[in-house]
Amino acid sequence: DGPPDASAASGFPGGEASPAEVLEARAVIDPAIAGLAAMRATPEQIARMRHCIEKSVSEEGWPNWDRWMGTLFRTIAEAAGNGLLQTFMAHVDGRRSNDEWAELRARALTPDWQRTLSAQHRGIVDAIAARDAARAAELTREHHLAVRARYFGIAGEIGIPVA
Numbered sequence: 525d526g527p528p529d530a531s532a533a534s535g536f537p538g539g540e541a542s543p544a545e546v547l548e549a550r551a552v553i554d555p556a557i558a559g560l561a562a563m564r565a566t567p568e569q570i571a572r573m574r575h576c577i578e579k580s581v582s583e584e585g586w587p588n589w590d591r592w593m594g595t596l597f598r599t600i601a602e603a604a605g606n607g608l609l610q611t612f613m614a615h616v617d618g619r620r621s622n623d624e625w626a627e628l629r630a631r632a633l634t635p636d637w638q639r640t641l642s643a644q645h646r647g648i649v650d651a652i653a654a655r656d657a658a659r660a661a662e663l664t665r666e667h668h669l670a671v672r673a674r675y676f677g678i679a680g681e682i683g684i685p686v687a
Contacts, residue, residue: 541619543628543675549616551668554597557613559661560604562652569603573649581642586633596645600652624679631678644670 541549561569573596580592594617601610644667651660 541616543624543679546616546619547668547672547675550613551665551672553609553613553616554600554668555661555665557601557604557606557609558648558652558664559657560606560609561600562655562657562660564605565600565603565652569599570649570653572599573603573652577642577645577649580645581638586629589633589638590629593641593645596649600648603652628675628678632674637674640670641667 576592576596576599580589583592598614601613644663648660648663648667651663
């Protein structure tokens with residue numbers, strides 16, 4: 525018999541995940557990744573993070589925004605210097621590719637919300653650049669809690685189950 529396969533028990537690498545599960549996982553793992561990035565990011569990685577934010581602001585539509593934000597958080601994960609965390613974050617992020625996520629993102633990304641998120645992202649990257657791991661982690665946690673609250677509100681309005 526033996527113990528169960530840990531990868532199968534965890535659902536890694538396949539399987540569906542609800543928006544609630546993805547948002548919860550990101551709120552747990554991304555702050556740790558940002559803290560590590562604050563200790564390890566190169567100047568080039570920090571410049572790439574800033575570039576992602578500026579591109580997300582300058583391009584129209586949520587698909588472009590989402591692409592640049594994905595690149596931002598992948599760059600932060602790369603800067604953390606831990607391949608396992610990078611892989612895990614990419615796996616969790618990959619769960620956001622279904623129709624429910626597309627509808628949530630399309631409805632959530634208003635100009636005001638985009639400005640709010642851009643300010644949050646700048647704060648995170650500024651903390652990473654300042655080598656302030658605790659601040660980078662805290663701002664990332666606050667960011668994910670804000671995103672979660674926004675998405676849960678929209679999901680309830682349009683009947684998408686979040687649990």
